[in-house]
Each structure stands twice: as structure tokens, then as C-alpha cells.
Amino acid sequence: MRSLLTMLGIVVGIASVVLTVGLGLGTQKDVSDQIASLGSDLLIVSPGSSTDDSGMRGGFGSAETLTLSDADALASDVAVPDAVGVAAEKTADLSLEYGESNWTTTVTGTSTSWTDVRSRELMYGDFFTEDDESSAAHVIVLGSETATELFGSTAVVGQDVTIDGDTFEIVGVLAEAGSSGDTSLDDIAVVPMNTMVETLDDSGNSESVQTIYIKAASSDVLSAASQEAQTLLLNMHGISSVDDADFTIDVQDSLIDAATSVYEQLTILLTGIAALALLVGGIGVMNIMLVSVTERTREIGLRKALGAAPATIRNQFLIEAMILGLSGGAIGVIIGVGLALALPSVLGSTIVISGLALIVSVVVAVGIGAVFGVYPAARAAKLAPIDALRDQ
Amino acid sequence: MTPTITAALDPDAPVIELTAARKTYLTGDIEFEALRGIDCQIYPGEYVAIVGPSGSGKSTLMNILGCLDVLTSGSYVLAGEDVSHMNEDALASARNRRIGFVFQQFHLLPSLTAVGNVELPLVYAGVAPGERRERALAALDRVGLADKARNHPGQLSGGQQQRVAIARALVTEPAIVLADEPTGNLDSRSTADVLGMLDDLHGEGATIVLITHEGDVAARAQTVYNVTDGQFVGEGMGIAK
Incomplete structure (x- = not known):
């Protein structure tokens, strides 16, 4: 005792x-x-330099220095072996209409690899296909919040929405993902990149993209993948010094x-x-x-x-x-x-x-x-x- | 620590030889001379009683003889080994090999069985468990308690407990058995029992040093030393029986 x-x-x-x-x-x-669900193995490539000696730092993401060919090159297994997926995003804030209701959201043009790279799943329907992309089909995938705002429901696969007079068929609704910082990940509309370029983009520069997401094989090789992507992009852009880079590679590390x-x-x-x-x-x-x-x-x-x-x-x-x-x-x-x-x-x-x-x-x-x-x-x-x- | 116990002793050489033994205690500033120059020789097979009133120094003498304490001056040779200036470890070894203690309080460990208590000195001598058990049982048999080997001390009478203690003293085959008031806590029947056992041991050739204040107990011994004021009365003379 x-x-x-x-x-x-x-x-x-x-x-x-x-x-x-x-x-x-x-x-x-x-x-x-x-973090894995939000992408701890994710690299975010944005246009514009974060370190500009001239002090003329371009608005973050406003410069049009990233292109679709950059994204294609980054997808190469040889140049960036530690990356398992690449998805470029070309975005525009546009108004979606359904009957009497309309809702303005960020419409993103991207590739079929997007769901994998951004770790997103679908609640209803399917993501658009390679065929949709190559044929620039008028198909759209909505975020759950966007769907709810427009239709009052998320079970909207098969319905049509109108953007700038063009009609898009809803093929899928994304599962909820919460928010990253002050941006809701659920208020979004996704279309094939070609559809974006041919139908919706009015920026006048069809080649430029806002962001390229690179998914590394694991969080351990994140910095290796970052290094490889940097080298490749510097080469593509004909820039010899890192200090002069016209792009920035970030990690989603604030959460960590x-x-x-x-x-x-x-x-x-x-x-x-x-x-x-x-x-x-x-x-x-x-x-x-x-x-x-x-x-x-x-x-x-x-x-x-x-x-x-x-x-x-x-x-x-x-x-x-x-x-x-x-x-x-x-x-x-x-x-x-x-x-x-x-x-x-x-x-x-x-x-x-x-x-x-x-x-x-x-x-x-x-x-x-x-x-x-x-x-x-x-x-x-x-x-x-x-x-x-x-x-x- | 050597596992071998006592070598055969030279019967003509003294097993205990004290020369000009002095012991001084310091209590604060006060010096107290407990032993004031004792000379004494005890030969193998002798049965010696040391008597004296309390405060005479006989307890100090017993501690010295038992290697529980060291002399301030003079020398003490035990079984041919000078133990006067030994350190703690060497004294522990000397006690283990040369001396079998029998105390007034028995001093058995209540958590151990009789045979476990008897084995204890062999544990410290580094004897292997099998041999230990065998020798402990033989020693218990010698004191007539073979049937009580598994009993704990609490289940034994005072006389039986003291016999277990005697078995423990014998198990290492020591040069001397040092018995300090072995009958002080016993009734008269058990006293006779234990004294009879010491007589028997003496008959078998053991060297016994008995410390007591009782005259009739001392009368069993061949030689009686009287201690008074830290000295043997009459120049360390024994009183031959």
C-alpha cells in the first residue's frame, strides 16, 4: 500500500x-x-518575381509570364521527375446564370489532372474528360457553394448554366473542401482549358495562365521538385539568374x-x-x-x-x-x-x-x-x- | 570474496590473539576508553566465556572480536590474519569466513524461511544456490530443526529461533562461534537447550566465545575472562575450570 x-x-x-x-x-x-488533403505536396507557381532588384515588383500574379507551354514542359517526367501531376489554371471572374438567378464566381480553365493535383473529389457526376478538353466542350464542374447559390441544391448534374450567353452542361459537382485563407474552395466553377481559351477568355493573351500547380511525389521531395521546376522555367524563359526570375514558386506552408x-x-x-x-x-x-x-x-x-x-x-x-x-x-x-x-x-x-x-x-x-x-x-x-x- | 571457507587451522596456534588492545570512543569532546590494553589468546577448540557487568567494555570486546569494529591501537590476529587495519570490505569478508554470530535478539530475517536465513552467509560467500541449500539443510539438521526448514521465524519458538541462528553461525564452518548473550531472551528450558547445544558443539571441537553477564551461563566454559573497566581482572588471567 x-x-x-x-x-x-x-x-x-x-x-x-x-x-x-x-x-x-x-x-x-x-x-x-x-494538410495532405489540402496538398502538403503542392507547389504553386505564380507569375511575377517576389524579389525584384529594381523595386518594380509586378502585382502578384498580374504579369503574364506563365504560359500553357510552361505547364506542358513542367509535366515532363524528364525535366521534373519528382512531380506526379501538373495543372495550370487560367481564371476569370464571370457571372453564371440559371433562369432568374445569377452568381459571380471564379471560373477556372484547367486540365483533367486538376482533381488529382488539387486533391479534390466529386460529390455528384464526373470531372470533364480528355475528349471534353480536346474538343473544347461546353461542360462545367461546379463547387458545392456555387451550385447551392445558383440552384439552391447540389444535385444539379445535367442542368445547364449560361455564361456570357454560352450554355454549359453541368457534368459534376465537387465535394466540399472548406476554405484556404479567405478564399472559399467551394465557390468555384471549372471548365476545360481549351473551352476557357476559346470561349470565355477575353484577356487577349490566350497562352498565359495565372497559376500552375505542381504535385510532388511526396512532401519529402517537395524541395527537390521545386528546384527542378525552377531550373526548367528559368531555362524556358531564358533567364540565367534566379534573382531575375519572372515567376515565384511557393509552398502551402502557412498552414503547416x-x-x-x-x-x-x-x-x-x-x-x-x-x-x-x-x-x-x-x-x-x-x-x-x-x-x-x-x-x-x-x-x-x-x-x-x-x-x-x-x-x-x-x-x-x-x-x-x-x-x-x-x-x-x-x-x-x-x-x-x-x-x-x-x-x-x-x-x-x-x-x-x-x-x-x-x-x-x-x-x-x-x-x-x-x-x-x-x-x-x-x-x-x-x-x-x-x-x-x-x-x- | 572467496567461496572456500575455513582452511584447517593449526591446532597449536591461537585462533584469536589480542595484543595490547585499546579502543577509545570520542563522544563530542569526551574521550572514553572502552578497552585499556587487553592481551588474550584463544586456542582452537577452547570454550571461553567473557563476563563482566554492563559498561565494563565486554560489548566493545565482542565487537572487536567479531570484526564489527576496529581497534584504536594494539593488534588483533584472527586465524593467522591481522585484521587490525582492514577496510570495510576486507572486514566484511573476514566476518563472513571466520566468524559465526549468535545474537541475543536472534536477528533472523522474518521474510525468509529458516533455511533461507541459514543460507544468508553463504550467499555473501558466493556459494552456488544448490550447494547453499544443501549445506543450510545439513546445518539445520545439526541443530535438530531439519523438519522446520520451511517455517518462517514467526512460526518458531524463541528456543527454536536461536537454534536456527546457531545453524546460521555454523553453516560457514567458521574459526570461532561468537555468542553474545545467547540466552538473554530465552526462558530457562530454552536456555538449557541452547547451552546444551553449545556444549555439544564444543564437544565436536568448535571454538566458542560466549559473552554473558550471568555467572551460571559462564560456568559452562573452560575459561572465564572477567572484564572490568576495559581490562581483564588479574592481568588477563583465565579462571581454569
């Missing part, structure tokens, strides 16, 4: 370590899942930064709690071991009289302290795992139980027993046998 109370500190400490690591890993997993800082604060807080609990637990072990040494003075004296060397006595008490730590650690791991299994259903957060973390926790608990057992064990070893035997 008394040793159980002693171990409480270690139990709490280890349980919170298990939870901390579990929550940390869980949060990390949640965040990376979330925000999520990481939240995760780090959480980790610091929980680690602090765990460290404090372990310290208290360690002091508890030291306390109980000192009491134990005092209570067992006669036993120590007898063992010494029978020939136990000081080191033998010291080891005996050290091992006892380590067993206390081990038991506390084991109970802590069991409670921590129990909580880790029970909490997600209550909190709705993900907790990942890592086997390595469990092993490390138990080792740490034994280590705490050893560290805080050193002083009591040394006291036991130093007891003079005659004094110890005389103790009543």
Missing part, C-alpha cells in the same frame, strides 16, 4: 508521458492528414506553420506536467527508500555482520528502488494506454500509441528509481554494523 502511494508520482508521470507522446503523434497525424506551433505549445505544456510529476515521483521514491533504510537498520546490520560488503548492501537497495520505478512505470504505461484508448472517443482527438514511447517510458521510470535510489542506498551501505545491530 505504502509503495503504491510512493509509485503514484511515477505512475502519473509515466501515464502523462504516454499521453503526451500519443497526443503529440496524434495531432501531428491529424495535421499532416489535413500554424499547426506546428499549436502542436509545439501542447507538447511543451504536457512535457512540463510529465517532468514535474516524474520529479515528484522520484522524490517519493527517495523518501520511501530513506524510510525503508531507517526501518530496516537491524536487517542491514545483520546482513553486514554475516559478511555483506557495503557495495552489496548498496546494490540491494538500488535494485529495490529500481523495482519501485519499474512497477510505477508499468502501471503508468497501463493507465496511459487505457486513457489513450478511452480519450479519443470523448475528445474526438487522435492519440497514437507508440511502442517505442512505451519502452522508453518504462526505461525512464527505472532510471528515476535508480537516480533517486542512489542516496538512500549509499546511506544504507555506510551504516556501521554495530550501530545497525544495536538499533531496537
Whole structure:
């Protein structure tokens, strides 16, 4: 009973370590899942330079330096081997009409790879096809918000909308994707690039595109893909120095930064709690071991009289302290795992139980027993046998 | 620590040889001379009693003889080994190999069985578990408690507990059995029992040093040393029985 109370500190400490690591890993997993869904492996190429020595920085995305041939070149496996998909976007804010209602949204012309590159799925119908693209078909895919604004419903596949007098058949509705910054990802209309160029674009520069999205094979090769894309585009544009680049390659990293800082604060807080609990637990072990040494003075004296060397006595008490730590650690791991299994259903957060973390926790608990057992064990070893035997 | 126990001792050389043994305790600023120059030789097979009132220095003498404490000056040769200036580890080893203790309080560990208690000195001598168990059982058999080997001390009478303690003292085949008031906590029947056992051991050739304040207990011994004020009364003379 008394040793159980002693171990409480270690139990709490280890349980919170298990939870901390579990929550940390869980949060990390949640965040990376979330980012993956928005494209953590996504590079965004925009026209215009972010570093312009002349100070004549063009409005971001306003310069017409990116072209459809840039996008075709980036799609090459040879030039950019770390990219798995490329989608250029040519956009225009246009008014969509259905009967009496109309809604102005961003109409995007792009290729069939768009759904894959932008990690989008369809709620209804299908995305347009290669045939639609090559024939510049009058087909359109709506975002869920756009569909709702126009029709009051998302089940609108097969309906027609009118843009600038041209009629488009709705072939699909995108599943919801939330928002990125202040832009809703669900208020959007997508048409084939050729349709955009031939029917809707009135910019006078049919070749230029606003943005090229490049999907890297994984987030690990993101910077490699970025490097390859940069080299290729510099070549295509005949620019020798990176400083003179007329385009910018960005990563969707603001989300990652925000999520990481939240995760780090959480980790610091929980680690602090765990460290404090372990310290208290360690002091508890030291306390109980000192009491134990005092209570067992006669036993120590007898063992010494029978020939136990000081080191033998010291080891005996050290091992006892380590067993206390081990038991506390084991109970802590069991409670921590129990909580880790029970909490997600209550909190709705993900907790990942890592086997390595469990092993490390138990080792740490034994280590705490050893560290805080050193002083009591040394006291036991130093007891003079005659004094110890005389103790009543 | 050597696993071999006592080598055969030279029967003509003293097993205990104290020369001008002095022990001074410092309590604060006050010096207290517990032993004031004791000379004494005890030969193998002797049964010696050391008697004296409390405060006479006989407990100090017992601690010195048991290698539980070291002399301030003078020398102590135990079974041919000078233990006067040994460090803690060497003293522990000397106690383990040379001395079998029997205490007034029995000093058995309540968590261990009788045989476990008897095995304890062999654990510290580094004897292998199988041999340990065998020798401990033989020692228990020698004190007539073979059937109580699995009992814990709490399940044994005072006399039986002291017999377990004697078995523990014998199990290492020590040079001397040092018994400190072995009957102080026993009723008269158990006292007779334990003293009879010491007589038997003496009959089998063991060297026994008995420390007591009771005259009738001391009367069992061949030689009686009287300690008063840290000295043997009458120039360390034994009183031959």
C-alpha cells in the first residue's frame, strides 16, 4: 500500500508521458492528414518575381509570364521527375446564370489532372474528360457553394448554366473542401482549358495562365521538385539568374506553420506536467527508500555482520528502488494506454500509441528509481554494523 | 570474496590473539576508553566465556572480536590474519569466513524461511544456490530443526529461533562461534537447550566465545575472562575450570 502511494508520482508521470507522446503523434497525424488533403505536396507557381532588384515588383500574379507551354514542359517526367501531376489554371471572374438567378464566381480553365493535383473529389457526376478538353466542350464542374447559390441544391448534374450567353452542361459537382485563407474552395466553377481559351477568355493573351500547380511525389521531395521546376522555367524563359526570375514558386506552408506551433505549445505544456510529476515521483521514491533504510537498520546490520560488503548492501537497495520505478512505470504505461484508448472517443482527438514511447517510458521510470535510489542506498551501505545491530 | 571457507587451522596456534588492545570512543569532546590494553589468546577448540557487568567494555570486546569494529591501537590476529587495519570490505569478508554470530535478539530475517536465513552467509560467500541449500539443510539438521526448514521465524519458538541462528553461525564452518548473550531472551528450558547445544558443539571441537553477564551461563566454559573497566581482572588471567 505504502509503495503504491510512493509509485503514484511515477505512475502519473509515466501515464502523462504516454499521453503526451500519443497526443503529440496524434495531432501531428491529424495535421499532416489535413494538410495532405489540402496538398502538403503542392507547389504553386505564380507569375511575377517576389524579389525584384529594381523595386518594380509586378502585382502578384498580374504579369503574364506563365504560359500553357510552361505547364506542358513542367509535366515532363524528364525535366521534373519528382512531380506526379501538373495543372495550370487560367481564371476569370464571370457571372453564371440559371433562369432568374445569377452568381459571380471564379471560373477556372484547367486540365483533367486538376482533381488529382488539387486533391479534390466529386460529390455528384464526373470531372470533364480528355475528349471534353480536346474538343473544347461546353461542360462545367461546379463547387458545392456555387451550385447551392445558383440552384439552391447540389444535385444539379445535367442542368445547364449560361455564361456570357454560352450554355454549359453541368457534368459534376465537387465535394466540399472548406476554405484556404479567405478564399472559399467551394465557390468555384471549372471548365476545360481549351473551352476557357476559346470561349470565355477575353484577356487577349490566350497562352498565359495565372497559376500552375505542381504535385510532388511526396512532401519529402517537395524541395527537390521545386528546384527542378525552377531550373526548367528559368531555362524556358531564358533567364540565367534566379534573382531575375519572372515567376515565384511557393509552398502551402502557412498552414503547416500554424499547426506546428499549436502542436509545439501542447507538447511543451504536457512535457512540463510529465517532468514535474516524474520529479515528484522520484522524490517519493527517495523518501520511501530513506524510510525503508531507517526501518530496516537491524536487517542491514545483520546482513553486514554475516559478511555483506557495503557495495552489496548498496546494490540491494538500488535494485529495490529500481523495482519501485519499474512497477510505477508499468502501471503508468497501463493507465496511459487505457486513457489513450478511452480519450479519443470523448475528445474526438487522435492519440497514437507508440511502442517505442512505451519502452522508453518504462526505461525512464527505472532510471528515476535508480537516480533517486542512489542516496538512500549509499546511506544504507555506510551504516556501521554495530550501530545497525544495536538499533531496537 | 572467496567461496572456500575455513582452511584447517593449526591446532597449536591461537585462533584469536589480542595484543595490547585499546579502543577509545570520542563522544563530542569526551574521550572514553572502552578497552585499556587487553592481551588474550584463544586456542582452537577452547570454550571461553567473557563476563563482566554492563559498561565494563565486554560489548566493545565482542565487537572487536567479531570484526564489527576496529581497534584504536594494539593488534588483533584472527586465524593467522591481522585484521587490525582492514577496510570495510576486507572486514566484511573476514566476518563472513571466520566468524559465526549468535545474537541475543536472534536477528533472523522474518521474510525468509529458516533455511533461507541459514543460507544468508553463504550467499555473501558466493556459494552456488544448490550447494547453499544443501549445506543450510545439513546445518539445520545439526541443530535438530531439519523438519522446520520451511517455517518462517514467526512460526518458531524463541528456543527454536536461536537454534536456527546457531545453524546460521555454523553453516560457514567458521574459526570461532561468537555468542553474545545467547540466552538473554530465552526462558530457562530454552536456555538449557541452547547451552546444551553449545556444549555439544564444543564437544565436536568448535571454538566458542560466549559473552554473558550471568555467572551460571559462564560456568559452562573452560575459561572465564572477567572484564572490568576495559581490562581483564588479574592481568588477563583465565579462571581454569
